[in-house]
């Protein structure tokens with residue numbers, strides 16, 4: 001089966017040769033084709049990249065229309081679930097042959113983060129392809145590539161006449177880049193989600209600059225914390241006691257000392273990956289009105305990413321005690337507080353992992369299982385009991401999500417379609433689980 005599915009458009013002899021040797025190395029395999037020779041999957045990818053679903057005002061209507069047209073072309077049903085006014089989750093469904101089995105959910109978000117246009121070599125919404133085959137666009141890695149790879153893998157499998165026992169649902173969700181509160185967080189609570197009967201989900205991961213592929217089995221919990229310090233005001237020329245600033249300084253010092261400790265822990269242990277320790281950054285300082293007025297209030301905002309093995313109650317107590325130690329009138333509030341971290345097992349006790357990693361092994365792909373340092377919609381899926389893996393099939397590719405000149409090589413993109421074309425048959429053919437028989 002796997003051999004039969006292994007069509008590759010570049011016809012260079014072997015799948016390994018599809019990759020650029022390194023992002024900067026010129027290679028004959030990367031010689032650009034004229035537009036007339038462009039692979040149709042790449043053309044579709046570039047069309048999707050041109051839709052301006054950019055925060056903070058994404059054109060979701062255009063994305064939904066694009067997806068509806070894809071459903072029509074693929075002969076798939078298309079359901080639109082408006083989870084909040086103007087926030088539509090689009091679900092394309094390829095029914096399986098055994099409706100008693102749970103389904104495979106292929107998730108991607110439709111929104112992308114803003115750009116600093118002046119730092120880009122090409123218009124980030126033009127999907128410019130350079131002479132080597134790199135496609136420049138916001139969303140090229142995060143994560144419009146994956147949306148199109150899912151669609152193109154399904155198209156190929158359907159064209160080849162395959163059918164699988166499990167239903168495959170592709171969900172295209174809004175709002176992920178600002179937390180998913182008007183997207184996946186609401187969708188998983190809807191009856192329309194229950195009806196999908198998701199047994200397993202794939203969602204986004206990260207590119208990997210090496211030959212290996214990163215796969216996420218858990219995530220750190222985002223805790224956005226604003227510390228507010230209040231104290232005595234007065235004239236800027238005086239030695240005022242108990243000021244908001246000196247107490248805020250104490251808390252900031254405690255938190256940055258904790259940051260240093262976690263950084264050292266990461267640095268000193270080669271077995272630890274970034275997602276396994278807790279990170280924190282001071283991201284905002286607010287307060288003050290004039291040089292010579294000591295303010296009564298100042299605040300500092302922190303982006304904590306709490307590792308999944310941390311006792312969250314104890315961690316909150318730690319925050320509390322840092323504030324208390326700084327003095328009277330120091331309080332904190334949360335801008336985000338995720339408290340349900342879950343881990344998807346990465347051993348063969350998990351049949352989904354066995355299927356996923358088995359295909360990767362057959363394809364000779366090296367996997368690096370890790371905890372995602374950032375937050376994705378996978379956390380909402382795992383929290384309602386759907387095991388999920390975060391996987392973006394991009395190796396030999398620098399991590400450029402949210403960065404200037406976000407780009408992806410067309411050969412890496414097409415290899416991703418190939419990879420899903422192998423993953424989907426295996427996942428959608430996982431035999432009935434004990435809970436399903």
Ligand SMILES: CSCC[C@H](NC=O)C(=O)O
Nearest residue numbers: 177178179222336374375
């Ligand atoms: C915590 S909600 C914000 C989610 C966001 N996700 C992608 O970058 C992140 O900052 O991780």
Ligand SMILES: [Zn+2]
Nearest residue numbers: 109142143204
């Ligand atoms: Zn993303």
Ligand SMILES: [Zn+2]
Nearest residue numbers: 113142177401
């Ligand atoms: Zn993102």
